[in-house]
Each structure stands twice: as C-alpha cells, then as structure tokens.
Amino acid sequence: MQVSAIGLGCMGMSQGYGSNPGTHHDMVSVIRTSVDAGVTFFDTAEIYGPFVNEELVGEAVAPIRDQIQLATKFGWDIQDGKSVGLNSRPEHIKKVADACLQRLGVETIDLFYQHRVDPNVPIEDVAGTVGELVQAGKVKRFGLSEVGADTLRKAHTTYPVTAVQSEYSLWTRDPEPEILPTCAELGIGFVPFSPLGRGFLTGAIDPSASFSQGDMRATIPRFQAENLSANQALVNHVRALAEAQGVTPAQVALAWLLAQAPWIVPIPGTRSLSRLKENAGATEVGLSADERADLDALAARVGVAGDRYSEAHMKLVGH
Numbered sequence: 001m002q003v004s005a006i007g008l009g010c011m012g013m014s015q016g017y018g019s020n021p022g023t024h025h026d027m028v029s030v031i032r033t034s035v036d037a038g039v040t041f042f043d044t045a046e047i048y049g050p051f052v053n054e055e056l057v058g059e060a061v062a063p064i065r066d067q068i069q070l071a072t073k074f075g076w077d078i079q080d081g082k083s084v085g086l087n088s089r090p091e092h093i094k095k096v097a098d099a100c101l102q103r104l105g106v107e108t109i110d111l112f113y114q115h116r117v118d119p120n121v122p123i124e125d126v127a128g129t130v131g132e133l134v135q136a137g138k139v140k141r142f143g144l145s146e147v148g149a150d151t152l153r154k155a156h157t158t159y160p161v162t163a164v165q166s167e168y169s170l171w172t173r174d175p176e177p178e179i180l181p182t183c184a185e186l187g188i189g190f191v192p193f194s195p196l197g198r199g200f201l202t203g204a205i206d207p208s209a210s211f212s213q214g215d216m217r218a219t220i221p222r223f224q225a226e227n228l229s230a231n232q233a234l235v236n237h238v239r240a241l242a243e244a245q246g247v248t249p250a251q252v253a254l255a256w257l258l259a260q261a262p263w264i265v266p267i268p269g270t271r272s273l274s275r276l277k278e279n280a281g282a283t284e285v286g287l288s289a290d291e292r293a294d295l296d297a298l299a300a301r302v303g304v305a306g307d308r309y310s311e312a313h314m315k316l317v318g319h
C-alpha cells in the first residue's frame with residue numbers, strides 16, 4: 001500500500017478533545033484541502049462519534065475519492081451510541097463492514113483495522129473474515145491496532161497484515177522493543193497514532209491546563225497536573241530544537257517519527273487548516289543523527305510520568 005508520508009487523523013473532529021471550535025463545513029474543508037497539502041491518507045473508525053465521524057469523512061472525500069486512501073476500524077460492540085465492550089465475531093465484522101461502506105459512501109475500504117484485539121475471538125477467525133471481505137471486494141487490506149507481537153504473527157499467517165496502528169511518539173515508545181522489529185521482519189507498515197502526544201508534544205499544553213468534559217485527556221494519567229509538570233522537560237527540549245531550526249515543535253515530533261523508517265506513516269489529528277499545513281510541512285524537516293540521538297537520550301533520561309491510558313483501557317492494549 002502506498003500512501004502519503006503523513007496522514008490525517010479525523011477522530012478529534014467528532015470526539016476526544018472537547019467541543020470542536022470549527023463547524024461541520026470547516027471540517028469538510030480541512031479534509032478536502034489536505035489533498036493540496038499532499039496529505040491523502042485519512043483515518044477514521046466506526047466508534048468515532050460513534051458513526052458521525054465516518055459520515056463526515058465520507059461526505060468530505062466524495063469529490064476526491066480517487067485521490068485518497070481511506071482507513072477505518074471495527075471491533076467494538078456499540079449499543080445506544082456507546083461502546084459496551086469488544087466484538088470481533090465474524091458475523092459482526094461483516095455487518096460493520098457493510099455499515100462502514102454505507103456511511104463512508106464508498107465501494108471499498110482501503111484499509112480495515114481491528115481496533116482492539118478481542119480475547120473471545122481467535123485472531124485467525126478475524127483475519128479469515130477480513131480475507132473474505134477482501135474476496136468480496138468490500139475491503140482492500142487488513143490492519144490491526146494496539147496488537148501484541150504474537151497475535152500479529154498469527155494474524156499475518158492467516159491473512160497478510162498491511163499495517164499496524166498503535167500509539168507511538170517521542171513520549172510513547174511501547175512499539176519499539178517488539179512491534180517495530182516484527183513489522184520490519186514481516187514487511188508490515190506502521191501507523192503511529194497520537195504522534196503529537198495528543199497535543200502535548202506541540203508545546204501547546206502547559207502544566208496548568210485543564211480539560212473539559214468530553215476531552216479524554218481528563219481521564220489520562222499523563223495529563224494530570226503533576227505529571228504534565230514532570231513531563232515538561234521533554235517538550236522543552238523539542239521546543240528548543242524547533243527554535244534552533246526555525247520550525248515548530250509539532251514538526252520536530254513528526255520529523256522524529258518519519259526518520260525512524262520509511263514505512264512509518266504518522267497520522268496527526270487536527271481540526272485546523274493552518275495546523276494541517278504545519279504538520280504536513282514536517283516532511284521537509286530533517287533531523288540529524290545527533291539531534292535524534294539527543295532527543296532519544298533525553299527521553300530515556302527523563303522518562304514519562306503517568307500511563308498513556310486509564311487503568312481500564314490499559315488492559316485492552318498489547319494483546
């Protein structure tokens with residue numbers, strides 16, 4: 001699968017980071033204009049909203065469908081507009097695929113990820129089901145999100161996995177010991193989500209920040225006041241490096257990811273056209289080996305205070 005070097009995460013347009021300062025019309029415009037900025041790989045999911053994010057993305061890409069690649073995700077049991085757990089049973093995946101196609105208004109989904117591994121359904125059954133959807137022309141490729149290395153290998157044996165999408169950034173290094181080497185070995189692409197640390201690595205969030213209801217950062221340990229303070233050292237270093245280069249901290253955070261491997265494609269999320277362009281500009285930012293080594297050494301030295309998810313959600317990742 002060939003995609004733009006940087007994608008666009010669309011989740012925040014419908015949920016996750018508090019009320020959207022922009023209108024529906026603005027979001028359609030951000031998505032459509034991204035093509036001019038060279039960003040043609042869009043990320044959504046059934047659960048975002050739920051449902052409304054896929055509808056928004058579908059509406060926005062309608063006139064540019066042949067220029068873009070669309071990724072969405074299945075794997076939740078959604079009842080009355082809320083997730084009540086995981087569900088990757090084969091019949092359910094097939095129903096979700098049909099519903100996604102309808103909401104997106106497309107004939108095929110370019111990349112269909114399982115959002116979280118379902119402990120009640122063997123991964124071989126999930127991979128086989130997505131393989132059947134590919135046979136039926138409804139899906140082009142199979143992806144997994146926040147998967148563990150053993151499950152990834154098992155899935156890939158049953159049906160080839162095109163991409164893994166997991167959290168990865170300067171302050172979330174979890175995929176480095178096992179997942180990235182497995183992707184490299186098996187020829188699987190890697191899509192870092194929350195590549196800007198949910199905004200933290202851009203320097204836009206200071207330790208006194210408070211998060212409104214509906215902003216998931218209110219529930220994430222890393223974003224609690226004392227942890228935000230402890231984690232400033234890393235962002236200060238990113239800011240200093242950015243100033244020295246005449247670029248922005250967001251661009252440094254993305255350039256660091258881009259420099260890891262050519263098959264790594266971050267999908268920063270934004271609701272703003274100017275930030276979209278800023279983030280896309282990270283492809284022009286070069287970090288020297290010394291600068292990357294300095295960043296890595298500092299990150300290792302200062303560590304990160306606080307988990308990246310609530311205790312309950314941490315139980316769902318890495319299986």
Ligand SMILES: NC(=O)c1ccc[n+]([C@@H]2O[C@H](COP(=O)([O-])OP(=O)(O)OC[C@H]3O[C@@H](n4cnc5c(N)ncnc54)[C@H](OP(=O)(O)O)[C@@H]3O)[C@@H](O)[C@H]2O)c1
Pocket residue numbers: 008009010011012017043044115145146165166192193194195196197198199200202204250267268269270271272275276278279
């Ligand atoms: N597979 C999964 O389980 C999973 C989980 C989370 C996310 N995702 C996907 O990954 C995408 C990206 O992750 P994310 O949105 O969670 O986090 P992110 O991209 O790390 O950060 C998004 C946050 O940063 C802000 N931002 C973006 N560009 C900025 C800039 N240049 N300067 C200052 N602030 C900036 C955004 O605010 P504004 O919108 O106001 O610009 C938003 O609050 C999501 O949209 C979603 O598609 C997947």
